[in-house]
Amino acid sequence: MIICIGAGPGDIGYLPRRSAELLANADVVAGFNAVIDVVRPLIPATAEIVQMGYRDQVAQLDIVAAMHHAGKRCVVVFMGDIHFSGFQYLERVERACGHPVETMPGITSAQVLASRAKVCFDETSFITFHRRGDLTPFKRHLVHVLQDQRNAIVIPCPWDEARSFMPWHIAAYLLENGIDPELKTEVWENLTRNEAEWHGTLAECAEHRCSDMSIMLIRCKTPMASQIEPPPGVSA
Structure with a gap:
């Protein structure tokens, strides 16, 4: 499983409950550094965290995709809502995975x-x-x-x-x-x-x-x- 979720506008209190459940059950949580910092309190200690910036996002998403194909439950976290300003990043996730992925909206x-x-x-x-x-x-x-x-x-x-x-x-x-x-x-x-x-x-x-x-x-x-x-x- 791999799913992309919107983390909300910066306050973790705006994260949808379903997204929090997905994070709590993830084997891998990935995202840009600032976004990971928002959801870090909800990431289980057993989960592997893959952080990235603009320069290394392609290489890091390839690592996430490999773990997804190996059967890991992967959650990629976006700031706000994916469908407001995250479509280019979503395209990178899907390109790395080789197929369309599920998305979960967030508050923007x-x-x-x-x-x-x-x-x-x-x-x-x-x-x-x-x-x-x-x-x-x-x-x-x-x-x-x-x-x-x-x-x-x-x-x-x-x-x-x-x-x-x-x-x-x-x-x-x-x-x-x-x-x-x-x-x-x-x-x-x-x-x-x-x-x-x-x-x-x-x-x-x-x-x-x-x-x-x-x-x-x-x-x-x-x-x-x-x-x-x-x-x-x-x-x-």
Whole structure:
């Protein structure tokens, strides 16, 4: 057995019960160093831990795949939810194994942000720049989302100065592409841990600096009207 699970946004209290059970019964637990640190209290003493970073992930996943094929129960842990910003890593896991693998969803920082900021995903688009490769199509998509009068929840790209696309870069890019500088914008850091929040306009965000552990909300100018019936005594 091999299964990929989402570990949640950083606080182990947000880990789904089913994922905790899978960890408790694992022979092998693998993942990036920071993610392993989140779930370490739930890893049994008998389990082998395979940690990795960006540079050695391919070689380490080959080791995990070999143990999987040898009959070990392997759990590969992702931060947040696999289906929000982990698909490239999932592809690496499946490439190492040689077949599709089962996945177990988790709570994401995007979901926590939606809860904190009281926005609905029906009226909001999620875009992540936390990925390898060309970011241009995703940048254009973000512009179109805001032009379509939708909220946007955005995960920045923090890897290095050469290609990072942090909230201040994102705001500057949007301003250059004609997006309203007065759109209400929020930057949240370390959600579910040592939280910090910043509120301002898109123009002000271009001057705001924050840590790598950040997520961004850009609110549409005119919120979508409620579709429920008016309260008693109020005409529609």
